[in-house]
Amino acid sequence: xxxxxxxxxxxxxxxxxxxxxxxxxxxxxxxxxxxxxxxxxxxxxxxxxxxxxxxxxxxxxxxxxxxxxxxxxxxxxxxxxxxxxxxxxxxxxxxxxxxxxxxxxxxxxxxxxxxxxxxxxxxxxxxxxxxxxxxxxxxxxxxxxxxxxxxxxxxxxxxxxxxxxxxxxxxxxxxxxxxxxxxxxxxxxxxxxxxxxxxxxxxxxxxxxxxxxxxxxxxxxxxxxxxxxxxxxxxxxxxxxxxxxxxxxxxxxxxxxxxxxxxxxxxxxxxxxxxxxxxxxxxxxxxxxxxxxxxxxxxxxxxxxxxxxxxxxx
Numbered sequence: 572x573x574x575x576x577x578x579x580x581x582x583x584x585x586x587x588x589x590x591x592x593x594x595x596x597x598x599x600x601x602x603x604x605x606x607x608x609x610x611x612x613x614x615x616x617x618x619x620x621x622x623x624x625x626x627x628x629x630x631x632x633x634x635x636x637x638x639x640x641x642x643x644x645x646x647x648x649x650x651x652x653x654x655x656x657x658x659x660x661x662x663x664x665x666x667x668x669x670x671x672x673x674x675x676x677x678x679x680x681x682x683x684x685x686x687x688x689x690x691x692x693x694x695x696x697x698x699x700x701x702x703x704x705x706x707x708x709x710x711x712x713x714x715x716x717x718x719x720x721x722x723x724x725x726x727x728x729x730x731x732x733x734x735x736x737x738x739x740x741x742x743x744x745x746x747x748x749x750x751x752x753x754x755x756x757x758x759x760x761x762x763x764x765x766x767x768x769x770x771x772x773x774x775x776x777x778x779x780x781x782x783x784x785x786x787x788x789x790x791x792x793x794x795x796x797x798x799x800x801x802x803x804x805x806x807x808x809x810x811x812x813x814x815x816x817x818x819x820x821x822x823x824x825x826x827x828x829x830x831x832x833x834x835x836x837x838x839x840x841x842x843x844x845x846x847x848x849x850x851x852x853x854x855x856x857x858x859x860x861x862x863x864x865x866x867x868x869x870x871x872x873x874x875x876x877x878x879x880x881x882x883x884x885x
Contacts, residue, residue: 578853586661596650600750602641607750612645620649635742635806684835703837703863710781710818712842723877725843726821728776729787734768734813739806744769819846829875
């Protein structure tokens with residue numbers, strides 16, 4: 572995370588645009604879940620910042636969020652928000668300026684390694700050949716990698732992203748993560764993306780096929796989120812103003828996969844980021860580049876090997 576933040580700041584300077592906005596994040600939990608928040612606070616301290624512990628009464632008076640009296644809350648003063656659309660556009664522009672070529676709307680249907688070791692990528696619009704390929708197929712990773720004999724137990728979920736109108740502007744809106752429910756957590760962003768609206772999302776959703784994600788039934792998630800907002804955020808309108816969707820690709824341990832093909836060393840892949848990959852994308856990209864160039868990686872990637880999900884012999 573520390574390396575990723577440094578790289579985002581560097582990219583921001585190169586792009587000449589605001590990609591990252593500091594935004595302290597409020598983390599909340601039940602009183603008997605103190606280890607969760609202590610781990611958060613420790614991470615903040617290790618990054619060189621000072622976490623701020625708040626009583627429930629202050630959480631209500633400052634942020635307008637209602638939590639039980641025995642709850643715990645800590646502010647991560649190192650946090651911030653990445654402006655995702657701007658980030659993607661800036662990286663694509665810098666890539667083109669560096670001589671890269673982008674081919675959009677080009678769905679990949681197959682990846683083959685030929686007798687000479689070269690990689691052939693086929694799609695409806697033609698064929699691309701390369702000496703080395705890095706595959707980052709997102710929610711399509713499972714079936715695509717399976718064609719290469721790599722089987723990872725991935726689960727794709729449809730995530731419902733809701734934006735809620737601010738009825739009472741008295742309070743300071745904040746990024747937050749709420750661990751009160753051990754079965755799953757909510758998170759949110761302050762008023763940034765849409766004027767007068769804040770984002771509140773449940774970190775999970777129904778399993779879907781990526782090409783049919785709109786068919787995923789999110790009614791239970793929507794009702795649960797409405798109930799949550801009504802109970803915790805009395806200053807917000809109780810019905811969402813905007814509803815969007817995205818997809819998470821989960822691994823069983825919720826940690827991502829970065830690895831080489833066990834046979835074809837010139838096929839590298841990264842997937843299963845479980846809803847937490849965007850913020851560390853520059854660091855992952857750097858390490859993928861080193862794998863391509865057969866240089867030592869900066870970080871130990873062994874914990875992210877696909878082999879950890881293998882049930883057979885090596």
